[in-house]
Amino acid sequence: MADSGGFSGPLLLVGCGKMGGALLGGWLDQGIAADAMLVVEPALDTRHGNVPAEVTVLANAGGIPANFTPAVVVFAVKPQVMAEVVPNYARFVADGAVFLSIAAGTPISFFERNLGAGAAVVRVMPNTPAAVRRGMSVLCANDHASAAQRDLCGGLMAAVGDTAWLSDETLMDAVTAVSGSGPAYVFHLIECLAQAGVEVGLEPGLAARLALQTVAGSGELARHSDDDAVQLRINVTSPGGTTQAALEILMGEGGLQPLMTAAVRAAEKRGRELGA
Numbered sequence: 001m002a003d004s005g006g007f008s009g010p011l012l013l014v015g016c017g018k019m020g021g022a023l024l025g026g027w028l029d030q031g032i033a034a035d036a037m038l039v040v041e042p043a044l045d046t047r048h049g050n051v052p053a054e055v056t057v058l059a060n061a062g063g064i065p066a067n068f069t070p071a072v073v074v075f076a077v078k079p080q081v082m083a084e085v086v087p088n089y090a091r092f093v094a095d096g097a098v099f100l101s102i103a104a105g106t107p108i109s110f111f112e113r114n115l116g117a118g119a120a121v122v123r124v125m126p127n128t129p130a131a132v133r134r135g136m137s138v139l140c141a142n143d144h145a146s147a148a149q150r151d152l153c154g155g156l157m158a159a160v161g162d163t164a165w166l167s168d169e170t171l172m173d174a175v176t177a178v179s180g181s182g183p184a185y186v187f188h189l190i191e192c193l194a195q196a197g198v199e200v201g202l203e204p205g206l207a208a209r210l211a212l213q214t215v216a217g218s219g220e221l222a223r224h225s226d227d228d229a230v231q232l233r234i235n236v237t238s239p240g241g242t243t244q245a246a247l248e249i250l251m252g253e254g255g256l257q258p259l260m261t262a263a264v265r266a267a268e269k270r271g272r273e274l275g276a
């Protein structure tokens with residue numbers, strides 16, 4: 001279990017869907033008390049069955065008690081509803097709250113416009129492995145966020161995986177193209193490896209199992225190894241062997257690297273278009 005870093009709240013979570021729910025689970029595991037958190041989420045249905053009863057869930061911002069002064073307000077709603085949601089929380093700027101947004105493609109300037117001058121804002125790009133505490137989150141803060149507020153936001157994201165900071169917000173589209181969208185590329189790799197297995201004669205169920213366990217196990221090995229990915233690849237490639245025969249295709253002209261670079265460039269360009 002990660003350490004809560006001494007954070008005792010209060011924390012206001014706005015939106016408790018897939019990503020907000022994963023974060024809430026991580027914070028509870030981290031030791032943040034359930035009664036130090038308040039959740040605003042209009043969908044009070046079975047989806048939220050995993051929210052412990054001790055965590056108060058409100059249907060809208062109007063239900064927040066007047067004396068509630070959060071140290072941090074986390075926006076975890078879809079980018080499309082941000083414009084309607086964010087102004088409801090502007091009153092917490094005066095209380096000195098930091099606003100942490102996980103919305104893809106929504107710039108810091110959007111929150112500054114909608115919360116008012118002086119709002120401390122931290123934007124973060126997490127990814128879906130956060131649901132199993134193996135996420136990668138990249139954070140970027142505005143000048144109003146103090147060192148303590150940055151540490152607080154970094155600590156909250158560390159509850160669901162690794163964290164890194166960027167000082168240049170324009171690189172968030174590149175981050176999104178690598179780690180934000182990246183899980184989908186890896187899922188597609190599993191699909192492709194399984195399909196290739198079927199094409200060399202394996203039964204589909206077995207091929208899918210081999211592909212999944214190979215990708216998951218290799219990722220885990222890479223994570224725990226002192227060697228980088230290049231060395232790990234070299235370690236399993238005997239000259240003239242089967243792995244080398246495959247890598248001559250994957251690393252040959254028109255192989256995986258130019259394809260991956262083109263894919264990441266396309267995602268980065270799309271991110272810039274969506275954010276414009």
Ligand SMILES: NC(=O)c1ccc[n+]([C@@H]2O[C@H](COP(=O)([O-])OP(=O)(O)OC[C@H]3O[C@@H](n4cnc5c(N)ncnc54)[C@H](OP(=O)(O)O)[C@@H]3O)[C@@H](O)[C@H]2O)c1
Pocket residue numbers: 014015016017018019020040041042043060076077078079081085102103104105125126127128180
């Ligand atoms: N999932 C990912 O892989 C991922 C990765 C990186 C970043 N993100 C970012 O994370 C954010 C949330 O994504 P998600 O996948 O978790 O979406 P999600 O599962 O749809 O969660 C959003 C939740 O917010 C609720 N909501 C809607 N309006 C609200 C309001 N006015 N006040 C409070 N809550 C409200 C939604 O309820 P209803 O369903 O009833 O509308 C829903 O439960 C997005 O901004 C996304 O860009 C997601």
